[in-house]
Amino acid sequence: MGMDKLLVIGAALFCCGLYTILTRRNAVAVLMGVELILNAANVNFVAFSHYVSRVIGGQIFAVFVIVLAAAEAAVALAIFLRLYATTGTVEVDTADELKG
Amino acid sequence: MPLGNLASVSRFLPELAVTATILLLVAVHVVGKNRQSSASALLSLAGVGAALLLTALQPSMPAVSLFEGMVALDGFAVFFKALTALATIVVIFMSMDSAELSGKSQAEYYVFLLSVLLGMFLLSSATDLVMLYLSLELVSIPSYLLAGYLKGRKSSNEASMKYVVYGATASGVMIYGFSLLYGLTGTTQIAEIGRALATGKAALPLFLAAVMVAVGFGYKIAAVPFHMWSPDVYEGAPTPVTAFLSVGPKAAGFAVLVRFFYTVFASPDGAGGPWTLSSPVDWTLLFAVLSAATMTVGNLVAVNQKNVKRLLAYSSIAHAGYMLMGFVLLTPAGIQAILFYLVVYLFMNLGAFYVVILVANGTRSEDISDYAGLGSRAPFAAVSLAIFLFALTGIPPFSGFIGKVYLFAEVINRGVYWLAVVAALNSVVSLYYYARIVKVMFLEEPAEKAELAVPAFPRALLCLLAVPTLLLGVYWEPVIRVAANSVRLLAF
Amino acid sequence: MLTEFATVLVFIVLGAVTVALMLGVSRLLQPRDQTAVKLSTYECGEVPFGSSWVQFNIRFYVIALIFIVFDVEVALLYPWAVIFQRLGLLAFVEALVFIVILMAGLAYVWKEGDLDWVRAMQENPAGKGGK
Numbered sequence: 001m002g003m004d005k006l007l008v009i010g011a012a013l014f015c016c017g018l019y020t021i022l023t024r025r026n027a028v029a030v031l032m033g034v035e036l037i038l039n040a041a042n043v044n045f046v047a048f049s050h051y052v053s054r055v056i057g058g059q060i061f062a063v064f065v066i067v068l069a070a071a072e073a074a075v076a077l078a079i080f081l082r083l084y085a086t087t088g089t090v091e092v093d094t095a096d097e098l099k100g
Numbered sequence: 101m102p103l104g105n106l107a108s109v110s111r112f113l114p115e116l117a118v119t120a121t122i123l124l125l126v127a128v129h130v131v132g133k134n135r136q137s138s139a140s141a142l143l144s145l146a147g148v149g150a151a152l153l154l155t156a157l158q159p160s161m162p163a164v165s166l167f168e169g170m171v172a173l174d175g176f177a178v179f180f181k182a183l184t185a186l187a188t189i190v191v192i193f194m195s196m197d198s199a200e201l202s203g204k205s206q207a208e209y210y211v212f213l214l215s216v217l218l219g220m221f222l223l224s225s226a227t228d229l230v231m232l233y234l235s236l237e238l239v240s241i242p243s244y245l246l247a248g249y250l251k252g253r254k255s256s257n258e259a260s261m262k263y264v265v266y267g268a269t270a271s272g273v274m275i276y277g278f279s280l281l282y283g284l285t286g287t288t289q290i291a292e293i294g295r296a297l298a299t300g301k302a303a304l305p306l307f308l309a310a311v312m313v314a315v316g317f318g319y320k321i322a323a324v325p326f327h328m329w330s331p332d333v334y335e336g337a338p339t340p341v342t343a344f345l346s347v348g349p350k351a352a353g354f355a356v357l358v359r360f361f362y363t364v365f366a367s368p369d370g371a372g373g374p375w376t377l378s379s380p381v382d383w384t385l386l387f388a389v390l391s392a393a394t395m396t397v398g399n400l401v402a403v404n405q406k407n408v409k410r411l412l413a414y415s416s417i418a419h420a421g422y423m424l425m426g427f428v429l430l431t432p433a434g435i436q437a438i439l440f441y442l443v444v445y446l447f448m449n450l451g452a453f454y455v456v457i458l459v460a461n462g463t464r465s466e467d468i469s470d471y472a473g474l475g476s477r478a479p480f481a482a483v484s485l486a487i488f489l490f491a492l493t494g495i496p497p498f499s500g501f502i503g504k505v506y507l508f509a510e511v512i513n514r515g516v517y518w519l520a521v522v523a524a525l526n527s528v529v530s531l532y533y534y535a536r537i538v539k540v541m542f543l544e545e546p547a548e549k550a551e552l553a554v555p556a557f558p559r560a561l562l563c564l565l566a567v568p569t570l571l572l573g574v575y576w577e578p579v580i581r582v583a584a585n586s587v588r589l590l591a592f
Numbered sequence: 593m594l595t596e597f598a599t600v601l602v603f604i605v606l607g608a609v610t611v612a613l614m615l616g617v618s619r620l621l622q623p624r625d626q627t628a629v630k631l632s633t634y635e636c637g638e639v640p641f642g643s644s645w646v647q648f649n650i651r652f653y654v655i656a657l658i659f660i661v662f663d664v665e666v667a668l669l670y671p672w673a674v675i676f677q678r679l680g681l682l683a684f685v686e687a688l689v690f691i692v693i694l695m696a697g698l699a700y701v702w703k704e705g706d707l708d709w710v711r712a713m714q715e716n717p718a719g720k721g722g723k
Contacts, residue, residue, distance in 0.1 A: 030269070037276060044282075048282050055286075075264065080261060087254060105682065
């Protein structure tokens with residue numbers, strides 16, 4: 001498989017992620033979109049690391065992205081859980097206590 | 101030549117001090133019985149104080165690269181470390197006085213606060229994409245938790261949710277931009293990326309990458325159009341946290357913005373600038389437009405605000421706009437003006453938020469209408485707030501004026517007249533809404549006449565914030581010299 | 593540079609047209625006899641009852657969140673473990689520092705009682721159903 005194909009996969013994942021973020025109103029779904037974007041970046045990193053750089057930097061980067069994505073997801077889910085406990089919903093736009 | 105891991109440790113002491121304090125806080129919390137005591141606050145104060153001292157003692161000359169090129173130790177990084185540590189100390193004092201936070205478990209709060217501080221230390225000195233991403237997340241993730249620290253309060257939870265949704269998206273887009281940069285150059289070191297890009301590369305992917313990275317950084321400094329989160333987060337978060345977010349991460353965001361763009365998309369003409377654009381993408385124009393948009397949106401929306409915290413949120417967006425003016429000029433004087441402005445901004449903004457906390461402790465309200473008659477109910481707090489607000493407006497002889505003079509002078513010096521005109525008009529708009537609060541405080545009759553007590557300790561701290569705000573308006577020479585010496589980015 | 597943007601524009605237009613076309617064709621072709629049976633969740637199977645948004649016991653989430661965090665840290669230790677012998681003592685000490693910091697987190701979780709399933713169950717009685 002050539003680098004081009006991997007990059008297309010990465011770009012497609014990125015677009016899917018962005019589309020999810022922009023269209024879904026459920027906070028958990030938005031988070032899933034973010035995960036797609038992060039994995040798109042990971043695909044890019046690993047592909048570039050193999051075909052362009054030939055040093056391992058990109059793969060290490062991908063590992064860090066995975067770890068941070070997990071940390072971020074854990075924190076985000078904890079926050080959504082708390083929000084659900086106080087408001088009974090995790091819809092992004094029904095939360096309108098703050099505006100103006 | 102980058103130092104190895106072991107050799108770097110002795111130049112990494114401020115960061116180690118903060119890390120050790122975080123671990124100690126956790127240990128004390130695990131072992132200790134009393135959850136309500138102020139032990140955590142005092143321990144954090146000691147830790148951050150030690151870090152500040154170590155930063156000041158650290159020799160930043162000559163600039164070195166640490167940990168195999170992961171972070172830089174240069175005048176620029178030292179400046180931002182000192183700035184953010186100072187802001188954190190003030191915020192710890194503010195948190196101890198805040199009624200919102202009292203009765204809550206303290207250890208976690210300070211662990212998050214210090215984690216953000218550690219992240220800001222690393223963010224202002226990171227010279228590798230991996231380190232940059234890691235430190236940005238280290239600033240962001242505990243900030244989300246801090247914003248939602250008042251678990252029972254609906255608005256705090258909502259603020260936290262909005263923060264995490266926007267933040268995760270921005271950092272995701274940024275990391276995709278990083279991956280493109282890595283693909284174009286085959287390295288994660290920003291200095292090497294800059295060199296590789298200077299030899300000419302495809303313009304379109306580079307443009308995409310620059311915009312994507314700008315999304316991530318723009319979000320951190322709350323520049324339009326990535327500012328949507330900040331009014332909601334600032335209003336919903338506990339006030340000490342709001343004060344912290346409006347100064348600390350914003351300053352660190354500027355640090356990384358300058359270091360990254362001036363290394364990757366520009367090359368210095370000598371040690372310490374001026375810089376020339378080295379990429380086919382004219383990002384300075386892009387950011388000049390963003391700067392104008394940021395200050396205009398911030399100021400115009402601030403005019404109609406009824407909640408003080410929300411008003412200060414929009415005002416801090418506007419101030420990010422002013423500071424961005426210095427960023428687009430590619431001159432040492434521009435950076436120097438940003439650094440000086442950040443120092444001034446630290447005192448006046450933290451001061452304004454501190455008064456908000458003290459008033460809210462007494463009235464349980466953050467509405468501007470409840471500030472009516474504050475001039476007679478709590479004259480000390482009211483006069484201090486007036487000082488901070490006039491400084492934020494940029495009226496002489498307050499320090500905000502000097503900060504603006506340096507920014508404007510360099511913008512005009514470089515011939516970007518349209519930006520100077522926009523900024524001047526914006527300052528006039530800002531006078532309206534800042535002065536409105538002052539008018540409400542001194543000229544309107546209060547609904548309740550009872551005196552608002554401000555204890556002695558907060559008074560002292562208010563003085564400590566108000567004195568530099570006034571003093572830097574008449575005697576700013578030492579600070580501007582420090583700022584001038586700090587415009588030294590590590591080039592390797 | 594401009595011609596490259598033209599490529600992007602063509603790409604965007606083509607993408608939009610394709611999506612519109614596919615959605616349009618499916619709208620034209622799809623049968624539209626929506627009876628009650630057709631609209632049910634499982635057309636030929638169990639009749640679902642209650643809301644699917646049942647509130648699970650909060651303990652599941654907490655344990656899962658803690659698990660995620662400690663689980664992915666292994667991702668950082670694998671590359672280290674593979675070449676551990678070549679890296680020497682310094683890398684070993686560095687990995688130890690990393691693990692000690694993680695242990696502080698574990699100690700915190702333990703002390704807070706988040707690993708303590710039985711006691712926590714008594715504090716938060718399970719499954720109250722959806723709101």
